Amino acid sequence: DISTDFFRRLPKAELHLHLEGSIRPETAFELAQKNGVALLKPGQDLADLYDYDDLAKFLNAYTAIAGVVLSADDFHRVTYEMLEDCAVSGARHVEFFISPHAHDVSFDVQFRGIRRGMAEARDALGISCFMAPGINRELGPEAAEVYFDTCAQLGGDDMAGVGLDYFEAPYPPDPFAPLYDRARAAGYQVTAHAGEGGPAAYVAGAMDALGCRRIDHGYAVMDDPALVARCREAQILFTCCPSTTKYTTHWRDLTDPDHPIRKMKEAGLNVTINSDDPPFFFTTLAQEYEIAYRDMGFTLADIKASILQGIQGSWLSQDQRVALA
Ligand code: ES4
Ligand code: ZN
Numbered sequence: 001d002i003s004t005d006f007f008r009r010l011p012k013a014e015l016h017l018h019l020e021g022s023i024r025p026e027t028a029f030e031l032a033q034k035n036g037v038a039l040l041k042p043g044q045d046l047a048d049l050y051d052y053d054d055l056a057k058f059l060n061a062y063t064a065i066a067g068v069v070l071s072a073d074d075f076h077r078v079t080y081e082m083l084e085d086c087a088v089s090g091a092r093h094v095e096f097f098i099s100p101h102a103h104d105v106s107f108d109v110q111f112r113g114i115r116r117g118m119a120e121a122r123d124a125l126g127i128s129c130f131m132a133p134g135i136n137r138e139l140g141p142e143a144a145e146v147y148f149d150t151c152a153q154l155g156g157d158d159m160a161g162v163g164l165d166y167f168e169a170p171y172p173p174d175p176f177a178p179l180y181d182r183a184r185a186a187g188y189q190v191t192a193h194a195g196e197g198g199p200a201a202y203v204a205g206a207m208d209a210l211g212c213r214r215i216d217h218g219y220a221v222m223d224d225p226a227l228v229a230r231c232r233e234a235q236i237l238f239t240c241c242p243s244t245t246k247y248t249t250h251w252r253d254l255t256d257p258d259h260p261i262r263k264m265k266e267a268g269l270n271v272t273i274n275s276d277d278p279p280f281f282f283t284t285l286a287q288e289y290e291i292a293y294r295d296m297g298f299t300l301a302d303i304k305a306s307i308l309q310g311i312q313g314s315w316l317s318q319d320q321r322v323a324l325a
Helices: 004-009 025-035 055-066 072-088 107-125 141-158 174-185 200-208 219-223 225-234 244-248 260-266 285-295 300-312 318-324
Strands: 012-014 091-098 128-136 161-165 192-194 214-217 237-240 270-273
Touching: 004 285, 012 285, 012 300, 025 072, 055 244, 072 091, 072 107, 072 285, 091 161, 091 318, 107 128, 107 141, 128 141, 141 174, 161 174, 192 200, 200 214, 200 219, 200 225, 219 225, 219 260, 237 260, 237 300, 260 270, 270 285, 270 300, 285 300, 300 318
Parallel strands: 012 091, 091 128, 128 161, 161 192, 192 214, 214 237, 237 270
Antiparallel strands: none
């Protein structure tokens, strides 16, 4: 049988990863102590924090962990450690979301630390990386505009795009259309979480209203055969995350023959494998590939196709994508 090490060795791109959701539990614990943040309630241990069975409860844990990261050095550390973990899993290129609004810390401090972490990872690990602010859709479109502009001022070349995340239904993508228009006009790449907790119409909305050619998760697409055909023809890239579905959707069994990631692949959609919030979902990027192969019907040819589609759909330049493939 094929070992985890085999999947670790495959050179790949990670396109769907959240900085705050990548913080190692032991780092969270250390930073909480150092910063005097009460991460755990009396009588709670770390395992109690990593206990959730829906998107809302997961996001509460995510927010609690985000609260321990305070100084620029802290942001530097968690960024570098996240990229180091990606590199160990065989990632050569990483595009990750940040959630600046999840911290009670000035954006200036956050971006300084994150950008230093990225620079150090490029030097020390030999990987390339971009970040994109994830817009918490619960904030609403007006707050999102201000938020995006602040990020764009601080992000420089490291900020390649913009994303939309957090609790999905009943927050359709459409109200964010003016912001996405502005971001695309300014040269930013765009993606959005859709069809994880929301309906197929939100996947269509991310394409039609927001101009996305890349969709994070997208599982509900399988509820609409006409939309599946459209996404196949338009070669929309879906950044899927197997282990996430065990905690945030009703697809708890990854071996289920009706699991949407399996169905999306069988329907001929462009599906990449990603890790989302690895320690929160008790996984790594390499392990997600192993799960796709072992539990979701991906052949080695499917795995290779997914990796190549991920590289092609990344935000690297054409030359960089050719070099990586
Ligand atoms: C997320 Cl799994 C998931 N869904 C929506 N928003 C998120 N932010 C971090 N992980
Ligand atoms: Zn995500």
